[in-house]
Amino acid sequence: MRTLGELVERSSSLQLGQADLDWLHLLMADWQVLADLAASDLVLWLPDSDGGFVAVALCRSGTSSTVHLDDIVGLHAPATRAEMLGEAFTSGRIVQSNDIRWAGSYSLSASYIPIAHQERIIAVLSREGNFSSFGNSSNHAKWTTQAADALCEMITLGEYPYESSPSMASRGGPRVNDGAILLSADGAVLEATPNANSCMRRLGVGPHLEGKVLAEHLTSVIRNHHNVDETLAVVAMGRASWVVEVEGHGATIAMRALPLTRSGRRVGAVLLTRDITETARREQELMTKDATIREIHHRVKNNLQTVSALLRMQSRRSDSPEVKQALYEAGRRVEAIATIHEALSHNVDEIVPFDDVAESILRMAAGVASTSHHVDVQVTGKFGLVPADAAAALATVLTELVTNSVEHGFPDRGGEITISAERCGDDLCVVVADNGVGMTEGSALGGLGTQIVNMMVTGELKGDISWDPGPDGGTVVTLRLNVERG
Numbered sequence: 001m002r003t004l005g006e007l008v009e010r011s012s013s014l015q016l017g018q019a020d021l022d023w024l025h026l027l028m029a030d031w032q033v034l035a036d037l038a039a040s041d042l043v044l045w046l047p048d049s050d051g052g053f054v055a056v057a058l059c060r061s062g063t064s065s066t067v068h069l070d071d072i073v074g075l076h077a078p079a080t081r082a083e084m085l086g087e088a089f090t091s092g093r094i095v096q097s098n099d100i101r102w103a104g105s106y107s108l109s110a111s112y113i114p115i116a117h118q119e120r121i122i123a124v125l126s127r128e129g130n131f132s133s134f135g136n137s138s139n140h141a142k143w144t145t146q147a148a149d150a151l152c153e154m155i156t157l158g159e160y161p162y163e164s165s166p167s168m169a170s171r172g173g174p175r176v177n178d179g180a181i182l183l184s185a186d187g188a189v190l191e192a193t194p195n196a197n198s199c200m201r202r203l204g205v206g207p208h209l210e211g212k213v214l215a216e217h218l219t220s221v222i223r224n225h226h227n228v229d230e231t232l233a234v235v236a237m238g239r240a241s242w243v244v245e246v247e248g249h250g251a252t253i254a255m256r257a258l259p260l261t262r263s264g265r266r267v268g269a270v271l272l273t274r275d276i277t278e279t280a281r282r283e284q285e286l287m288t289k290d291a292t293i294r295e296i297h298h299r300v301k302n303n304l305q306t307v308s309a310l311l312r313m314q315s316r317r318s319d320s321p322e323v324k325q326a327l328y329e330a331g332r333r334v335e336a337i338a339t340i341h342e343a344l345s346h347n348v349d350e351i352v353p354f355d356d357v358a359e360s361i362l363r364m365a366a367g368v369a370s371t372s373h374h375v376d377v378q379v380t381g382k383f384g385l386v387p388a389d390a391a392a393a394l395a396t397v398l399t400e401l402v403t404n405s406v407e408h409g410f411p412d413r414g415g416e417i418t419i420s421a422e423r424c425g426d427d428l429c430v431v432v433a434d435n436g437v438g439m440t441e442g443s444a445l446g447g448l449g450t451q452i453v454n455m456m457v458t459g460e461l462k463g464d465i466s467w468d469p470g471p472d473g474g475t476v477v478t479l480r481l482n483v484e485r486g
Helices: 004-011 018-038 079-091 141-156 194-203 214-222 232-236 277-317 321-344 354-368 388-409 448-458
Strands: 040-047 053-059 101-103 106-117 120-130 180-184 189-192 243-248 251-262 265-275 351-353 375-381 385-387 415-424 427-434 464-469 475-482
Touching: 004 018, 004 053, 018 040, 018 053, 018 106, 018 120, 018 141, 040 079, 053 079, 079 106, 079 120, 106 141, 120 141, 141 180, 141 251, 141 265, 180 194, 189 194, 194 214, 194 251, 194 265, 214 232, 214 243, 232 243, 232 251, 251 277, 277 321, 321 354, 321 388, 321 448, 351 354, 351 388, 354 375, 354 388, 354 415, 375 388, 385 388, 388 415, 388 427, 388 448, 388 475, 448 464
Parallel strands: 375 415
Antiparallel strands: 040 053, 040 120, 101 106, 106 120, 180 189, 180 265, 243 251, 251 265, 351 385, 415 427, 427 475, 464 475
């Protein structure tokens, strides 16, 4: 599918700059509201090189039966329609079709709105309505259509779309079908759809709001609430195109204002409302759950650090060198797992950004190993995101490998250990290489640490491991793992 920029480049005779394209994109980002208020399909037209017009975008109404059952993007306007499009483009004024067209049992009418930007016309918007649809026979159709007329006039003056458009990506913004209120210039309610009345009733506002200033009634609802959006007043008065959420009587209502202007002077506004009570409740439950999970990880980390400290304390009190070493290594392994829970306590997901913890656990492993020589640990590449269970296993494996390299690869001198990671989707390849004395035949598979490594790599990490002599001495351990992110 071609983008708007590609359609303009290939089909239009206009030289539109990036600012013009951005203005059209801004219009298209918000034109569903206009289509729903007008109960009409909207088509964006640009002049072509043959003197006609080509359709570059289409928006179908959600409050009326659609006029265009088939997609018309990329098609050229018929001659009669092209003539009216050309008149609107040249004159800079809205052109209303005088003829009612019939398509089977449907009666259709169209108007053509020139789109102004920076004091010139850059495109034409056709507004095509189906007057046989249910939407146009509803009680509120007249005032919503008049509100759409006002927005169309604003388009011809370059006053709509609004340069600052609201965003509610997490919950979705209010739509005309969810509830619409017509406000006067001083914020008084003139008209309201049934859904809007229901939204206000759930907040404890109303009934019979007509003629009353909505902001004053909302103030009485939120008086005892501590968290009040500072933009509520300007939205409730219809002075700013933004979205706020209002809580009252156990309900949460999202509201968005569309200021209506005439030659730069505010004449009223359309206020869209949407009941998002259940959505807000679910989000609050998730936030509570996330906070609980983070607290659990924090407490687990603290408990593991306590266990590690107790093991170190016990090792110092032992008279047996073997017991002392075994307890010390057990404490080191517990400390590595505690580091993972520390990372999870700062994350809302059960996913660990492993690069953030890799260097700390590896340097810790090298620093506490039983050797008096300095061994430098370097980490290259990216581990990426790793699930919590796999992260704990991977931390333990890397800690054991580094400790093993330090203690057995550098018995009488210092050196360097390099850990390189390469991520490809869910597959992770990690190479641990040192420039130590190297390994003798069969020595890599004898200790407890190596047994732990083999068990975790083949079991929890669903991978394999190989031990090889380095090309210039030392040992190279290669891990090929599967760390599904879920």
